[in-house]
Amino acid sequence: MWWRRTLSTGRRCLGCRRNGEKGIWSFHTRPICSAPALPAGRITALQALDVWKRHFEEKGVTEPEHSSQYIIAHLLGAKTMEGVEPQRLTEFLSKEKTEQVWQLCTRRLSRMPLQYIIEEWDFRDLTLKMRPPVFIPRPETEELVELVLTDLQKDPGAAEAHQTCLEVGCGSGAISLSLLKSLPQVSFVVTVRNSF
Ligand SMILES: C[S@@+](CC[C@H](N)C(=O)[O-])C[C@H]1O[C@@H](n2cnc3c(N)ncnc32)[C@H](O)[C@@H]1O
Structure with missing residues (x-):
């Protein structure tokens, strides 16, 4: 699932579907606001979570x-x-790990999308590398892939035929890679913008 990061409540995160600011998918970076000072002493992961939350x-x-x-x-x-x-949540973080937490959380403070900060995101059963300016796949796109697969399953002959699909503007490649995983017999041709 796109939200491999199941919440403790078991609910689906709908932040990305909001109007206005797009939650963790936000592309609107801002100047960095001041980050909390690095702790003078040692800190646990849970304490760091609380500070940053x-x-x-x-x-x-x-x-x-x-x-x-x-x-x-x-x-x-x-x-x-x-x-x-x-x-591990209640153990003290190493100095290096604490600095990494501060570094990555400071990026989030500037509204960098989480996917770019951790440099990966799940799309169906794939984990994709994420790096700006590659488009971050949307959850709705997972639904699109499901629709294509469902449609093909209605016609088993089509799924088995040696077909070729063309994807224009593949972004991270999420659609083609995901379809290819489910339909290894199908060939995919993708186009990317050559200014990257
Ligand atoms: C809305 S994104 C969709 C990405 C991907 N198909 C997805 O759904 O995750 C459109 C993509 O088309 C690419 N693109 C835009 N103009 C293009 C062009 N002239 N040739 C090839 N790719 C292009 C963009 O860089 C972007 O990655």
Whole structure:
């Protein structure tokens, strides 16, 4: 699923569907507001989460809790907080790890989309590399891929035929890569903008 980062409540994050500022998908970077000072002493992952969640809230960063959770989980080698071993959350972070948390969270403070900060995002069952200016795949695009696959399943002959698909403007390649994973017999030709 696109939201591999299932929330603890089990609800789907709808931040990206809002009008106006686009939550963690936001492209509107701003000058960096002041970050909280690096802690003088040692700090645990849970304490860092709390510091940054409150700071994001105070500075009006959308999805303050998810933003800090995803960044810290990523730095602890997991995709979600649920994937982090509970004991690691209460252990002190190393100095280097603490600095990394501050560095990445400061990027979020400038409204850089989370996907660019952690440099990856899930699309269906794939984890895609993310780097500006490559388009961040939208959750609706996952639905589009599902629709194509469902449509092809209605006609098994079409799914098995050696067809070629053309995708113009493939961005991260999410659509073609995802279809290719489900339909390895189909060939894909993609176009990218050569100014990248
Ligand atoms: C709205 S994005 C869609 C990306 C991708 N298909 C997706 O849904 O995740 C449109 C993409 O088309 C690319 N693009 C725009 N003009 C193009 C052109 N003339 N030739 C090839 N690609 C182009 C953009 O760089 C961008 O990656």
